[in-house]
Amino acid sequence: MIDQELVDLLKERYQIVFKNSNLLQAALTHSSYANEHRELHLSDYERLEFLGDAVLELNVSEYIYKKFAQLSEGQLTKLRADIVCTASFSEFSREVGFPKYIRLGNGEEKAGARNRDTLLEDVFEAFNGALYLDQGNEAVVKFLRQTVYNHIDAGEFSDENDFKTELQEELQSQGDVVIDYLVIGESTIEDNLSFTVQLIVNGTRLTTGTGHSKKAAEQQAAHRQLLKLRLDK
Amino acid sequence: MIDQELVDLLKERYQIVFKNSNLLQAALTHSSYANEHRELHLSDYERLEFLGDAVLELNVSEYIYKKFAQLSEGQLTKLRADIVCTASFSEFSREVGFPKYIRLGNGEEKAGARNRDTLLEDVFEAFNGALYLDQGNEAVVKFLRQTVYNHIDAGEFSDENDFKTELQEELQSQGDVVIDYLVIGESTIEDNLSFTVQLIVNGTRLTTGTGHSKKAAEQQAAHRQLLKLRLDK
Structure with a gap:
């Protein structure tokens, strides 16, 4: 059911192989697709997104807490808000290459949802939630090093003015x-x-x-x- | 520097012994106290609170995600909001017995900050942040089982109307x-x-x-x- 291309991409680029491929599948399934294929009893990504949101929040918080010992709580909060937001997460989603593999219903597809930032953010969160459940937080940290922390290290985010x-x-x-x-x-x-x-x-x-x-x-x-x-x- | 009574309480009731007691100390130190004792170069709890907030968010999310498989993302979000809030966290803080051990400046003490819900919430978050740094997330989960999850199990929180x-x-x-x-x-x-x-x-x-x-x-x-x-x- 999962696109083999995505499985290969995750393995080659991030050394990620899901034990439970249903989790990966759910992370990329929009509710509109699950609704259009009720006979398949598919899970959509919504509950994984709920969990993944918190997984990302903690890992980003811990990373910047440790990296920027000189920043105050207020500065850390601003910096985190700059990283943990729709604009950034949708970009990370594109960078990994998720858009192509999202399973969308016909209506949403026609409405251009595949390139909608909020949907791409959801998928990034859901994927991290799925990875967390499948392999624990260490695997998430390893993935984030290649997708999020490298951008933080490059100074792309700010604790200053928005x-x-x-x-x-x-x-x-x-x-x-x-x-x-x-x-x-x-x-x-x-x-x-x-x-x-x-x-x-x-x-x-x-x-x-x-x-x-x-x-x-x-x-x-x-x-x-x-x-x-x-x-x- | 740390109240021995608190050290004993944590050990006896929660089997928690901090390796780095500076973390425990910081978690209970309000900025007003640190400011009044500049010569001691004390850390206050603010950065730990930033981290602890995310530690609690993830652990509560994971707990209810796994416990309530039948709840939708929307219901999980409402339930989490009911648990992760000032009213609950300040109660947990009181239940553990933190208020007595918070180090406050004189002005804040006179203003009644020791019993202020937002401050007690901060301390609960900061303590969990400190425990996470000192002993990792498993220790936090163990602590939450005795302070938060038991209340969730008792059905004190709702995914319904507020x-x-x-x-x-x-x-x-x-x-x-x-x-x-x-x-x-x-x-x-x-x-x-x-x-x-x-x-x-x-x-x-x-x-x-x-x-x-x-x-x-x-x-x-x-x-x-x-x-x-x-x-x-």
């Missing part, structure tokens, strides 16, 4: 706004992936930002717009 | 209200502790509730008032 939130608060203080970040460029130079996004407020294209993740690019675009707003005052 | 929140929302829909729950009775019959609380809205005494914890008693009082409001309609 420019997107700051910008949103500033713009909303003047009334309702619709804020969007549109990916307008993506390039790979010698294995270094880079994104360019554009900030769009109420349909008007404003600043752009570039970074190694969409999130970093969005932060840069938001930061630039904040600086412009302050200069204009 | 009557206090429901009542608050209903009352606030008609304007600003001040809602209080006052403990008006406490009794112990054959080791069974029982609380009676009274709901007070804008200074008016309304329904009462009784339960094995303050939280359960408050839920009952809120539930009764909700029923009254519905009958009056």
Whole structure:
């Protein structure tokens, strides 16, 4: 039932072989697929996502607690929030290559759910929940070293200002706004992936930002717009 | 530096002996105490609380995930929220006997912080963070079996309605209200502790509730008032 390609990918790239392949299968099964195939009595990923969410929260907390002995509780909390969020987890999900293997119902497939950040976040959490149940936390830590901790070590997350939130608060203080970040460029130079996004407020294209993740690019675009707003005052 | 009474209590009642007693000490040290004794270079509990929060979240999640196989993700989330909250954790803190051993600055002591629910919650989290670092997660699980899981097994938590929140929302829909729950009775019959609380809205005494914890008693009082409001309609 599980795509052999995914089984091979996990084994080759992460040295992960599930003992109970039902857990892996459930982690990649959206409820819409389980509902469309009731006769198969499939489990979807929702309960695993519940568990995986807490598995990730603890492991990320422990990693940054130990790595950044100089950070205060407040700084650690900000840093964790920057790592444990939809934008990051959906990126990790893409990086591992999960999107292709998610089992979706027809309706959700047509609605573009396969590339929806919240769904990709769910799958990343569910996978970690499944791995935790199948092989314990040490296996999770090993997997996170290759998928999350390496990004933390690379300094991609911040315990400081969240420019997107700051910008949103500033713009909303003047009334309702619709804020969007549109990916307008993506390039790979010698294995270094880079994104360019554009900030769009109420349909008007404003600043752009570039970074190694969409999130970093969005932060840069938001930061630039904040600086412009302050200069204009 | 650590109260020998606490060391004995932990050893006798929970078979816990810290290898690194600085961790235990920090878990019970409020920042106000550390600030008043700068010359001692004490660590306060804040970073441990950050870690302990995630330690508790994972262990409670795993426990209910495995115990209640029939619960959906949504029900598990509600149940977890009922367990992992200030009201519960402060009660657990009192049950272990932590309040007496917390090191507080003078100002905080006078302000009554020793009996403040949020501070007692922090200490419970920090203690679990310290135990996790000192002896690993198995030791935490063993401790939780005697302090948290026994309460879960006793059915003290619910995956269903939160009557206090429901009542608050209903009352606030008609304007600003001040809602209080006052403990008006406490009794112990054959080791069974029982609380009676009274709901007070804008200074008016309304329904009462009784339960094995303050939280359960408050839920009952809120539930009764909700029923009254519905009958009056």
